[in-house]
Amino acid sequence: MRSMIHFAAAALAVLALLSVLPAVADDAVDPVADASAFQSYFTRKFPHVKLEDFVNGPYSMNEDMRRQWQEIEQFPPYEFALEAGKEMFAKPFRNGKTYADCFPNQGIGIRQNYPIFDEKQGKVVTLELALNQCRLANGEAPLSYVKDEMAALTAYMAYTSRGKPFDIKIPGDPRALAAYQDGKRYFYTRRGQLNFSCASCHVQTAGERIRAEVLAPALGILNAMPIYRSEWSGMGTISRRFITCNSQTRGVPLDAQDDEYRDLEYYLSYLGNGLPISGPGARP
Amino acid sequence: MRTMPLSDGRLSAQSKPERGARKTMRILALALASLLLIAGGAALAAGSEAGFRAAYAAAEAANQEAGRLRDQWTTTVTALAEARKSADSGDFDHATALAKQAEALAKASIFQAESEKEAWKNSEIH
Numbered sequence: 366m367r368s369m370i371h372f373a374a375a376a377l378a379v380l381a382l383l384s385v386l387p388a389v390a391d392d393a394v395d396p397v398a399d400a401s402a403f404q405s406y407f408t409r410k411f412p413h414v415k416l417e418d419f420v421n422g423p424y425s426m427n428e429d430m431r432r433q434w435q436e437i438e439q440f441p442p443y444e445f446a447l448e449a450g451k452e453m454f455a456k457p458f459r460n461g462k463t464y465a466d467c468f469p470n471q472g473i474g475i476r477q478n479y480p481i482f483d484e485k486q487g488k489v490v491t492l493e494l495a496l497n498q499c500r501l502a503n504g505e506a507p508l509s510y511v512k513d514e515m516a517a518l519t520a521y522m523a524y525t526s527r528g529k530p531f532d533i534k535i536p537g538d539p540r541a542l543a544a545y546q547d548g549k550r551y552f553y554t555r556r557g558q559l560n561f562s563c564a565s566c567h568v569q570t571a572g573e574r575i576r577a578e579v580l581a582p583a584l585g586i587l588n589a590m591p592i593y594r595s596e597w598s599g600m601g602t603i604s605r606r607f608i609t610c611n612s613q614t615r616g617v618p619l620d621a622q623d624d625e626y627r628d629l630e631y632y633l634s635y636l637g638n639g640l641p642i643s644g645p646g647a648r649p
Numbered sequence: 650m651r652t653m654p655l656s657d658g659r660l661s662a663q664s665k666p667e668r669g670a671r672k673t674m675r676i677l678a679l680a681l682a683s684l685l686l687i688a689g690g691a692a693l694a695a696g697s698e699a700g701f702r703a704a705y706a707a708a709e710a711a712n713q714e715a716g717r718l719r720d721q722w723t724t725t726v727t728a729l730a731e732a733r734k735s736a737d738s739g740d741f742d743h744a745t746a747l748a749k750q751a752e753a754l755a756k757a758s759i760f761q762a763e764s765e766k767e768a769w770k771n772s773e774i775h
Contacts, residue, residue, distance in 0.1 A: 617721035
């Protein structure tokens with residue numbers, strides 16, 4: 366009798382374990398599988414768009430807009446920022462050092478590697494954050510994350526990486542995987558009174574119109590950053606883009622470079638791995 | 650000249666002291682009524698301000714909870730600011746209504762944040 370009870374208890378335990386296992390498997394974090402599924406989703410949804418063309422956002426979705434953009438690119442509106450960024454990048458700080466001293470390869474052609482997961486700091490470090498950390502390390506005041514100087518600097522650095530594929534690494538550090546997963550959660554989480562997630566616009570309705578605008582696909586959306594936006598009448602960084610998106614859903618935006626935004630950038634950039642940097646860009 | 654009914658049914662003219670007493674009583678009653686009206690109005694206004702303060706505190710607490718969940722809504726913030734503005738101008742009824750609206754919005758944002766803790770997975774691309 367006792368052995369029967371033991372057997373029944375063991376059988377129950379195995380059954381319980383089996384019922385839990387699929388749930389655990391569902392929650393397993395697999396960035397490689399995510400990126401593959403993400404890219405397949407967009408290439409299936411837009412079979413006429415070449416994979417590398419997704420970095421051109423709405424212009425890859427709409428032929429009329431594409432023609433307008435090609436004309437705009439004859440005299441790109443980000444050109445002034447690009448020139449300013451180049452000058453700023455080369456100008457020494459008061460201690461005589463420059464931005465180049467803070468980055469691998471003197472900061473040239475490295476934009477495709479950012480964000481990185483910095484194991485020493487235990488967090489995601491975006492290019493914008495790295496630039497301000499460089500300034501602070503050299504006794505300079507940090508720049509605003511949303512526009513002007515920061516947009517100009519990142520525009521120049523992106524320009525030196527044009528055509529290079531995004532190459533975001535997720536090291537073995539479990540904190541890096543957690544940051545990636547947190548970024549994914551943020552991307553799909555609905556927020557604001559309009560109850561929109563990033564995915565509502567840039568996955569589920571990518572390519573469709575919202576008022577006069579064509580919604581850019583999430584795939585490759587950060588490859589073109591920073592951007593000159595006609596709506597802003599100026600340049601804007603990735604921070605500005607995230608903050609604006611949150612406000613547009615009637616959500617109170619977080620502070621630029623808060624954990625959630627850096628993790629979101631990490632996640633989205635990783636999904637763009639293999640797609641070329643096209644920044645700085647111009648958008649309506 | 651005022652008249653009063655007598656016990657035998659005839660009407661008689663009122664005496665001067667009686668008229669004076671009635672007049673004094675009327676003035677006293679009027680003053681008392683005014684005092685009651687003023688005191689009542691003040692009590693009503695004080696009650697309305699207290700009501701606003703309670704409604705505003707509840708709304709602010711809910712909005713802080715939404716902030717803890719990283720999901721505040723701009724409409725909540727606007728409603729709270731407008732409630733404060735109305736209260737500053739002395740319109741406590743409107744201010745209370747706005748504070749209650751802010752609380753409802755904040756509670757909706759909390760519900761959203763709580764439900765999205767799991768619901769986001771339904772949209773994920775696999």
